[in-house]
Amino acid sequence: MTYIVTTNRLTKSFDGKEVVSNVNMKIRKGEIYGFLGPNGAGKTTVLKMLTNLVKPTAGEIRIFQQPLAPSSYELFKRMGNMIEYPIFYEKLTARENLELHCVYMGYHDKRAIGEALEMVNLTNIDNKPVKNFSLGMKQRLGIARALVTKPELLLLDEPINGLDPVGIKEMRSLFQVLSKEYGTTLLISSHILAEIEQIADTIGVISNGRLIEQVSMESIRGQNTEYIELVTTNRNKAVTVLEYNLQIKNFKIVDDNIIRIYETGVSQSAISKTLILHDVEVEAINKRTTTLEEYFLRLIREDNANTQLLTSRSY
Ligand SMILES: Nc1ncnc2c1ncn2[C@@H]1O[C@H](COP(=O)(O)OP(=O)(O)OP(=O)(O)O)[C@@H](O)[C@H]1O
Numbered sequence: 461m462t463y464i465v466t467t468n469r470l471t472k473s474f475d476g477k478e479v480v481s482n483v484n485m486k487i488r489k490g491e492i493y494g495f496l497g498p499n500g501a502g503k504t505t506v507l508k509m510l511t512n513l514v515k516p517t518a519g520e521i522r523i524f525q526q527p528l529a530p531s532s533y534e535l536f537k538r539m540g541n542m543i544e545y546p547i548f549y550e551k552l553t554a555r556e557n558l559e560l561h562c563v564y565m566g567y568h569d570k571r572a573i574g575e576a577l578e579m580v581n582l583t584n585i586d587n588k589p590v591k592n593f594s595l596g597m598k599q600r601l602g603i604a605r606a607l608v609t610k611p612e613l614l615l616l617d618e619p620i621n622g623l624d625p626v627g628i629k630e631m632r633s634l635f636q637v638l639s640k641e642y643g644t645t646l647l648i649s650s651h652i653l654a655e656i657e658q659i660a661d662t663i664g665v666i667s668n669g670r671l672i673e674q675v676s677m678e679s680i681r682g683q684n685t686e687y688i689e690l691v692t693t694n695r696n697k698a699v700t701v702l703e704y705n706l707q708i709k710n711f712k713i714v715d716d717n718i719i720r721i722y723e724t725g726v727s728q729s730a731i732s733k734t735l736i737l738h739d740v741e742v743e744a745i746n747k748r749t750t751t752l753e754e755y756f757l758r759l760i761r762e763d764n765a766n767t768q769l770l771t772s773r774s775y
Pocket of ligand 1: 474475479497498499500501502503504505506
């Protein structure tokens with residue numbers, strides 16, 4: 461297995477407070493790695509350490525199987541990134557901004573600029589200075605700048621922020637083309653779980669500075685169970701009917717009026733009919749599948765509960 465990024469016990473403290481703790485990350489060649497975590501979990505700090513914008517307090521980073529140091533110029537040339545809000549020379553055009561970036565990176569293929577602008581669909585911008593760009597256009601230009609030098613590794617922090625649904629769809633296809641056709645490795649942090657769910661090969665979940673999960677999307681999909689969600693105004697009576705009339709044992713009460721039924725042998729219509737027959741009001745009944753969002757929220761909830769437990773124990 462070829463790993464393009466590996467970190468070993470990567471740690472960062474600011475003013476004595478650890479915000480990234482012992483992160484062991486592994487990103488395979490050509491994959492899309494979705495980096496997820498709540499606000500303040502440490503995603504941007506990890507990305508900044510991978511791009512030498514922040515110096516790790518401890519731990520190691522290997523990129524393209526070589527140790528990363530501030531002087532790793534040759535490695536940085538093979539990487540593209542967009543971290544936090546992209547900043548440009550506002551009075552210059554998109555093309556001029558990309559030209560300057562290519563000079564800075566020592567990249568001389570002039571055709572690449574037109575290609576990059578086309579890839580992010582930034583067309584009809586003529587000689588417009590960047591200061592007249594909308595937020596979405598700047599975001600597209602940020603992505604174009606990250607990929608103009610045809611990097612083998614792309615690090616993108618919240619790349620679809622500020623994009624409209626059409627833009628989001630276009631970027632989704634672009635990321636897939638880069639990964640599947642060009643073999644580019646992508647690390648993408650995002651809050652939009654439904655997006656990551658559609659494109660990621662692997663996800664890493666960071667919470668309170670710790671990487672609490674690193675797993676293939678395939679295995680998450682494998683764990684995704686189908687269930688029937690029942691909404692009723694009479695939960696207790698519904699539970700009785702499920703248990704005694706339908707012999708259903710595998711269910712979970714998730715709310716005052718919501719029950720999730722995981723039993724596979726009983727059909728939705730049989731449940732519905734039996735409940736109605738026993739005067740249980742059925743407001744809604746639907747087949748559903750657990751999503752990445754539910755998976756993520758469960759992990760974060762469990763991690764926060766464990767963190768609280770540890771904190772209360774240490775006093
Ligand atoms: N330069 C800094 N000095 C002090 N604390 C910092 C600095 N940069 C980040 N932090 C703190 O580190 C923690 C992690 O921040 P980080 O920006 O990495 O999180 P994030 O997961 O990217 O969050 P978000 O999704 O909100 O961008 C936060 O508590 C933040 O306040």
